[in-house]
Amino acid sequence: AMWWAWPFLPALVLLSELSVVRVQTAPCQTCQKLTDSFIKGLERTANKNFGGGNTAWEEEKLAKYARSETRLLEIVESACEKTDFDCNRLLEQIEDQVETWWFHRQQEAPDLFEWLCIEELRLCCPPGRFGPDCKECPSGPGGVCGGLGRCEGEGTRLGDGECVCDPGYSGQLCQSCADGACAACYHSCKKCSGPQDYKCLDCKPGWLLHDNKCVDIDECGTELARCPSNTYCHNIEGSYECRGCDQACVGCMGSGPARCKKCARGYRLRGAKCLDIDECNERAIACPGLNEACINEEGSFHCDCADGFIRRDSICVENKPPRTRASFCL
Incomplete structure (x- = not known):
């Protein structure tokens, strides 16, 4: 189903008339540009305000919108400039792959460029x-x-x-x-007048020339870093890394449960940290089944049979040894 094709109809008609080029011929640069634009669209639509005035209602709507086809269409519509022939052609050809990533692979493969351009399309x-x-x-x-x-x-x-x-x-x-x-040259210099760190004439990417020295750029402290949702930026020499947030977080500004933007389900803010909620202690009847015991876990809990009981047909029954027939000797 060409559900996103209508905004690009004139361009797509032109595509079909001019070329039937396979995806494999599209250059890596086009795929990189397309995925960069897609990630910008993700960021642009990340905190869309429904303006309902009811916090619970808005959170429910935002949760549905986050992975919805509606949001995907909004992102795709602005992924390519209308005059960018190569971008629009590639976007038309990879509709199925983008849908697959959006609905099924985002969690396990948050880096769209790596998954799409390197692994799936094998362009980069x-x-x-x-x-x-x-x-x-x-x-x-x-x-x-x-x-x-x-x-x-x-x-x-x-x-x-x-x-x-x-x-x-x-x-x-x-x-x-x-x-x-x-x-x-010194390892951070691209060009130099000598091997020392103070004889740099030009710097490698990730470094900035200052008084003939190449100083590391802190991408995390600027707007240069781009990290997927639920990761945070960690600066390293000449570059940066995107590291996963703590399991207690939904979005974070650093490592650990004290750097969460919001607590994940099953966690609550206590002091400055998102800590596990002990559902077994807080709920009056966490496990309503007969002879069941509540077992707390990080971010959740589960119900198991109490000591001395085993589960049979979804019910916890007393764990008695099977009866044996009486015997006697003649």
Whole structure:
């Protein structure tokens, strides 16, 4: 069902007339751009206000809206610019995959780019890899191509993986100087006038040049980091990581139950932390079944038969040894 195609009807008619290109020919850059735009749409619609005036009603509606086809359609409608032919063509071709991710795979695969562009469509490779089989790029002490060049085809299913060295450098890992008189730059420098950390002329991605030194950019303290829902940003040298929130949280600003934005079901804010609710103590009859005992768990509870009882046909009955026939000796 082409349920999202109507906003792009003129473009789709043009697509069918001009080309019948398979998804595999779409470039990695188009897929990256499409998934980036999709994630922006997720963020834009994350806290949609229904304005009902009733908190319980709004929470129920938001919960239904969060994974709804309505929200998916809103995101898809603005995923591509109308004039972006490649983006609209790819979006038309991958309708089924996007639906699958939205309704079935979001929880286990929160990184849409990784799941869609790398694993499903096989248009891209992870960083540091290239080619149809995503082979590893040549690497040295300074990273890919020694940090002094780029790997041909890195991040895509194209290229031969050879190092294209920065000006002034040569060799398989760009560790040799073209004129025979240079040494490797400091690990954060892209270009330099010497090997020391204070002789940088340009910096690698994730670093900022300041007084000829490359200073780490804290992506988490800026708007540069993009982390999926229910993860938080953790800064590392030259980059950042998205780490999962504590199980007690729904959204968080850091690790542990004290950094939750909201407590998950089965947890309650006590002081500054989201802590487990002991349903067994708080509920008058947590386990209404006869001879049942309540067992508390992290974020939940379950009902089991009390000591000395076993479950038979959904009922807890006394665990008596089976009767044996009486015997006697002649």
